[in-house]
Amino acid sequence: MFSKSHPEAEHQRLVLHEDPRSGNCYKIRLTAALLDLPIERVQYDIMLGDTRKPEFLRTVNANGRIPVLQVGDRFLPESNAACWYLAEGSPLIPTDRFSRADMLRWMFFEQYNHEPNIATLRFWLLFVGEANLGEHQRGQIMAKRAGGEAALGLMEEHLAGREWFVGEAVSLADIALYAYTHVCEAGGFRLRDYPGVCAWLRRVEGLPHYVAMD
Amino acid sequence: MFSKSHPEAEHQRLVLHEDPRSGNCYKIRLTAALLDLPIERVQYDIMLGDTRKPEFLRTVNANGRIPVLQVGDRFLPESNAACWYLAEGSPLIPTDRFSRADMLRWMFFEQYNHEPNIATLRFWLLFVGEANLGEHQRGQIMAKRAGGEAALGLMEEHLAGREWFVGEAVSLADIALYAYTHVCEAGGFRLRDYPGVCAWLRRVEGLPHYVAMD
Known part of the structure; x- marks a missing residue:
């Protein structure tokens, strides 16, 4: 590509x-x-x-x-x-200064608001197993569920009328957010509640040279 | 500057x-x-x-x-x-490609491993007040203390023999990490356990045009 x-x-x-x-x-x-x-x-x-x-x-x-x-x-x-x-130097990073910073904004959002909730619940439920969670982890499930839903809701709102997170083309913001969003159901989230997010997932999957997660 | x-x-x-x-x-x-x-x-x-x-x-x-x-x-x-x-375009971002990415590495570390532990404990203890914390928050204090100490320990180790986090000059990595590190004692962390970190804090404070937190 x-x-x-x-x-x-x-x-x-x-x-x-x-x-x-x-x-x-x-x-x-x-x-x-x-x-x-x-x-x-x-x-x-x-x-x-x-x-x-x-x-x-x-x-x-x-x-x-x-x-x-x-x-x-x-x-x-x-x-x-x-x-x-x-x-760096590829079309996956916008050339406009504000857009470049805005792409980083979504990447920091991903690591702060999205991954610690959505990826952690997937890890706990899919790999550790709910029965093996400690009391401290169990106590965090509800807050992480709410935090993950808030992150998905913000993505849904942002994608209304947009094809990609920043500007008119795919960027690293989309790749960073795609990774754990497309497998979020393993953490107990319901993708069908977020139709705009689902349409965007399909756009990422339609990119030339796209590879699936193992 | x-x-x-x-x-x-x-x-x-x-x-x-x-x-x-x-x-x-x-x-x-x-x-x-x-x-x-x-x-x-x-x-x-x-x-x-x-x-x-x-x-x-x-x-x-x-x-x-x-x-x-x-x-x-x-x-x-x-x-x-x-x-x-x-x-962007200033000496606070390194010109070398690897160093630029390495600077972002420390900035993502800051938001993932440092801020959620060190800043959150400062917020809870200094602004919310320990007596006002909910049970769910109290249950997280020990893990956040350990996570924050691990982050400070990694910074101490990285700074051994270095003046700045990336390359030979101050960059955004230093600014991002300085913000909550220099006030971490309000969250119950002990800066004197990290002498290399303390020397680096003084270097940041010696920069021309430095401004203190309000």
Whole structure:
């Protein structure tokens, strides 16, 4: 879709350190696919604590988290920062100054208001299992449900009359928000309550070079 | 310090919609000060629900939060996106591609791992008051204390042998992390446990045009 628009990235080996079940990891893989950038994948199992082991903490990410994008011999944690690195100079980042900042606005919204509610409930219900949750986690379910619904409601409102989150074209804002939105039902959210969001999900899925989550 | 490096911003009226007690709002004011950019301030009281009123939701931010940076007649929520808008083209954003993404990495870390722990405890203990916390909030204090200490510990480790978070100069990563770190003791954290962080706080405070939080 956007190949040949990112000369610097093409000359460095790109390795995604990931757990393929993670939407944060998938964001980076989707960004690379849309940009037609080859990316190697090294897989970890977060349920087995792979990313808390001393070797990982020392060499990949002292914060004990994935994804991490390896660029040559340098390591870049934080999914949205990695997407930014891959997409700089491509049409996935708007050229207008305000729109560029507005794209980042939705990416910060995603990490602050969306992911901690929607992705966390999916992780708890799909991977940990409701029966295995601790009392402290159970006590947070209602607040996270309300927070996630508020985030989806804000997205629905914003998408009224729009095709994409920022301007007239797909940007990293759409990719960042798509990752956990399209699998939110695994966290107990009902996508049919958000028809505008559903139509936007289909638009993302219709992009050339789109790849699905594993 | 960096004036005349941001031609577009100089021609638009900049208004910060803020509660001056908020570190997220202060980030934007500090960025504008370091860049010598004039910025108007409109103040709200989050304790009185000013940012949840219909007028605010309709005209300033449908997400009901501050800060919002108004640029002419457009509104930009999310503190770190607003800082990015102000600083584009200035030395507060590194010119090297990897460093720019690495700066964003620390800004996403700030919003995901730092602010929800450190700023929230400060808000609960300093403004809400421990006696007024609900049971659900009380149940989160220990996890937020541990999360905040982990964030400060990671900052301490990263700053060993470094003056700034990214590269050789102050960037938005430092401003974003400074805002709630320098007042973290109001949330019950002990800065003296992090001497490298304390030395870095003093470096930020020594920058030309630095302004203190109200």
